Amino acid sequence: MYTEEDYLMLSGIQHFAFCRRQWAIIHIEQQWAENYRTTAGELMHKKAHDEGAFEKRGDLLTARGLRISSHELGLSGQCDVVEFCRDENGISLYGYDGKWNPVPVEYKRGEPKENNADELQLCAQAICLEEMFQAKISDGYLYYGENRRRSRIEFTDSLRKEVKRMAGEMHDLFRKGYTPNVKPTKQCKACSLEMLCVPKLQKTMKVREYIERQIKVND
Numbered sequence: 695m696y697t698e699e700d701y702l703m704l705s706g707i708q709h710f711a712f713c714r715r716q717w718a719i720i721h722i723e724q725q726w727a728e729n730y731r732t733t734a735g736e737l738m739h740k741k742a743h744d745e746g747a748f749e750k751r752g753d754l755l756t757a758r759g760l761r762i763s764s765h766e767l768g769l770s771g772q773c774d775v776v777e778f779c780r781d782e783n784g785i786s787l788y789g790y791d792g793k794w795n796p797v798p799v800e801y802k803r804g805e806p807k808e809n810n811a812d813e814l815q816l817c818a819q820a821i822c823l824e825e826m827f828q829a830k831i832s833d834g835y836l837y838y839g840e841n842r843r844r845s846r847i848e849f850t851d852s853l854r855k856e857v858k859r860m861a862g863e864m865h866d867l868f869r870k871g872y873t874p875n876v877k878p879t880k881q882c883k884a885c886s887l888e889m890l891c892v893p894k895l896q897k898t899m900k901v902r903e904y905i906e907r908q909i910k911v912n913d
Contacts, residue, residue, distance in 0.1 A: 696768030702864055704762070704771030707818050707857065710864055711811035716887055717864070718873035725890050753780035755787070755794060762822035767861040773819050775799040785829045796823050798834040805840035810853070812836050817849050817857045 702721065709717040719725050749756045755778035763770035777797045778784075784793035798819040802812055813836070820831040835844040867874070885891065 695765045696865070697765075698763070698770075700768050700865070701763060701770040702768060702861075702868060704767075704769040704818050704822065705815065706864060707769070707860055708811045708815040710860055711809060711814050713876060713881070713885065714863075714867070714874050715876040715891060716885060718867060719887055719890055721864075722868060722871055722873055725887070750790075754778070755790065762819060762826060764818075764822040764825045766825060767818060767821060767858065768865055769818060769822065769861055771819075771822075773798050773823075774801045776823065785827050796827055796829055796831060798823060798831070799837060799844070800834070801837045801839070803839045805838050806836070806845060810856075813847050813853060814857050814860065816847055817853045818861070820849050821854065821857060 706717055706721050709720055748758075757776045757778065758774070760773045760776045761770070762773055775798070777799060778787065778794035779797060780792055781795035782793050784795035787794050798816055800812065800816045800819065806812075816834045816836060820834055823829065824831055831849060833846055833848045835846055837844050882891070
C-alpha cells in the first residue's frame with residue numbers, strides 16, 4: 695500500500711508500456727515536447743474532460759473528469775468518462791436511487807495500437823474505481839477518434855497482473871531516479887520526445903569493437 699505522497703500519474707502507465715525511457719524522461723526528468731499527435735490528443739481529452747459534470751439520461755449516469763486513485767497501485771489521475779449503468783447488482787450512489795455499475799471509457803486520438811498500452815491504462819482506471827467504490831468492474835471501453843468506434847476491453851486476470859507489475863516497476867525506477875536506456879525501434883520516429891531522447895546515441899560501441907576497428911584502420 696502506498697501513501698498519497700508516493701502516488702504517480704496513472705496516465706504514465708501508457709507511456710511506460712510504450713517505452714520505459716519515454717516514461718522516465720517525462721515523469722522523472724520532467725521533460726516534455728509536443729508534436730501533432732500529442733496536440734490532437736490533448737484537444738480530444740479537453741473535450742472529454744469537464745470536471746464535475748454529471749449527466750443523467752434514463753438508466754445511464756455519465757461522469758466526466760472523475761478524479762481517481764489507488765493505494766494498492768500508488769497511482770492517481772482522471773477518467774475521461776465513467777458511465778454508471780443501472781444494475782441491480784451494482785453499487786449505491788449518493789443522491790441517486792437504485793444500484794449502478796461503473797464502466798470507465800477512455801478517449802484516444804488515433805486508432806487501436808499494436809501493443810496493449812491503452813488497455814493497461816484503462817484497466818488501471820478500473821482498479822482505482824473498484825477500490826474507491828468497493829465494486830467489481832469486468833470491462834470498459836476505448837474510444838478511438840480515427841475510426842470513431844468503441845472497443846470493449848475485458849479486464850482479465852492477466853491484464854490486472856500486468857498493471858500491478860508495471861506500477862511496481864514505475865515506483866522502483868522513480869525511487870531510484872533512473873532513466874533506462876532502451877533499444878531504438880521504428881516507434882522512436884513517432885515519439886514527440888525523439889529530440890530529447892536522441893535514441894541513436896544509445897547505440898554505443900563496445901570497447902572491444904572499438905579497439906578491433908582501430909586495429910583494422912591502422913593495418
